[in-house]
Amino acid sequence: MATESPIRIGVLGCAEIARKISRAIHLAPNITVAAVASRSVEKAKAPSPATNGYPPTVKIHGSYESLLDDPEVDALYVPLPTSLHVEWAVRAAEKGKHLLLEKPVAMNVVEFDKIIAACEANGVQIMDGTIWMHNPRTQKMKEFLSDPERFGQLKTVHSCFSFAADENFLENDVRVKPGLDGLGALGDAGWYTIRATLFANNYELPKTVTALPGPILNEAGVILSCGAFLRWEDGRTATISCSFLANLTMDITAVGTRGTLQVHDFIIPFQETEASFSTSTKAWFNDGVTAWVNKPSEHKIVTELPQEACMVREFGRLVGEIKNRGAKPDGFWPSISRKTQLLADAVKESIDKNLEPIFLSGS
Incomplete structure (x- = not known):
């Protein structure tokens, strides 16, 4: 049986924690950083591929919209400020991108319910970044x-x-x-x-x-x-x-x-x-x-x-089950995010x- 190709993840934003998670993605066997986006190409390039453990083939997007439209990206890691989560997580879900969303997931549960609704409507897996x-x-x-x-x-x-x-x-x-x-x-x-x-x-x-x-x-x-x-x-x-x-x-x-x-x-x-x-x-x-x-x-x-690599490995596994075998998204992770x-x-x-x-x- 052919080995399944790694899940391709895009990093939406250049927050400091993205460095840690990018290293984790590099260590996890079933997921790879395919692209990174910021508000400008210059800012996206600022944390160099060598610093972040990005592969040299990583694609640089000069806008969040461009990354969301990239057909070669399966999922997104979103370390944006919490106030931006509801807009960009909903837009990503509507584009069919699975979401690894930094915590707190939203400013309040009303916002988070909008994100969950978009994920459910589009068959998208969501998991928050509670690494431990x-x-x-x-x-x-x-x-x-x-x-x-x-x-x-x-x-x-x-x-x-x-x-x-x-x-x-x-x-x-x-x-x-x-x-x-x-x-x-x-x-x-x-x-x-x-x-x-x-x-x-x-x-x-x-x-x-x-x-x-x-x-x-x-x-x-x-x-x-x-x-x-x-x-x-x-x-x-x-x-x-x-x-x-x-x-x-x-x-x-x-x-x-x-x-x-x-x-x-x-x-x-x-x-x-x-x-x-x-x-x-x-x-x-x-x-x-x-x-x-x-x-x-x-x-x-x-x-x-490392525990953060265990997290992205599990996220990649869930996305792979959906992408390759038509599985349903795992509801456990959004349910405990919502309760938190x-x-x-x-x-x-x-x-x-x-x-x-x-x-x-x-x-």
């Missing part, structure tokens, strides 16, 4: 959380992602500009903590979302730091914390009736080639209450490919309403 979901470690974590003997029933999750941004970032980065990435730290860092909470809760939406006291906004009203408390119908709880103003921290702690899972680098592993997490089951104290019995154990997973966006919207709404609880209907 594709690390082999994540599946091992899920196995522990799903084990009734080792973990039991989930009771609470705490997730934090913060980094101390410098003065230039806080003044000039697109993530602090209301017209570009207006969700700020909530849309950037908070997206990961919300996804971690949903992941631990098997993607079941909470009943209420309440922003925690003390959110910090810049002069333009963009969130620089915030937190939220989430509660489920059966009493499960979660807290999330995200910030551009505190030291680099990437934690998940999930506590069940029998066990606990802890991760300290869940978004970007301490090392690219391996990732670990710790678990404890039926932990207790010794007779003198001076030490632990059943101490936490560490689980280390060696990764064949719904919760981000709820946190922002609670902040805007002076920390009122926001009730979710489960939609």
Whole structure:
């Protein structure tokens, strides 16, 4: 049987993260960068093919429209500012281009629903760029959380992602500009903590979302730091914390009736080639209450490919199934993107309403 040709992806825009994902595409066996576009040919050429790991044959487009019209491009990676997602993702879907869309996927769920509608109408696969979901470690974590003997029933999750941004970032980065990435730290860092909470809760939406006291906004009203408390119908709880103003921290702690899972680098592993997490089951104290019995154990997973290459490999596989075998798009990825966006919207709404609880209907 002939080997299927790699999925041809175009990069829509020249955001900094495009370098990382372009390297990942270069490492993935089933996908290749076919084209790159910016508002001008000069800007598209600025990150050189050598820098980005683009093949020398990569086509340079001087406009986004030109890339969308390219018949030799199957899919698009879209690292544009969030405010531009709804326009360009819908236009791409209408041209039949599959979408790997950076997070946050939209400014709000109403915008994202327009994108989903266009994808569904045109048989287009969409996946967001939440890279850690594709690390082999994540599946091992899920196995522990799903084990009734080792973990039991989930009771609470705490997730934090913060980094101390410098003065230039806080003044000039697109993530602090209301017209570009207006969700700020909530849309950037908070997206990961919300996804971690949903992941631990098997993607079941909470009943209420309440922003925690003390959110910090810049002069333009963009969130620089915030937190939220989430509660489920059966009493499960979660807290999330995200910030551009505190030291680099990437934690998940999930506590069940029998066990606990802890991760300290869940978004970007301490090392690219391996990732670990710790678990404890039926932990207790010794007779003198001076030490632990059943101490936490560490689980280390060696990764064949960097997690971002695992992501684009999976995206390429799904697109290949559609292109080569007439498969339907996988609905799992847009469904969890939508739930993540719904919760981000709820946190922002609670902040805007002076920390009122926001009730979710489960939609």
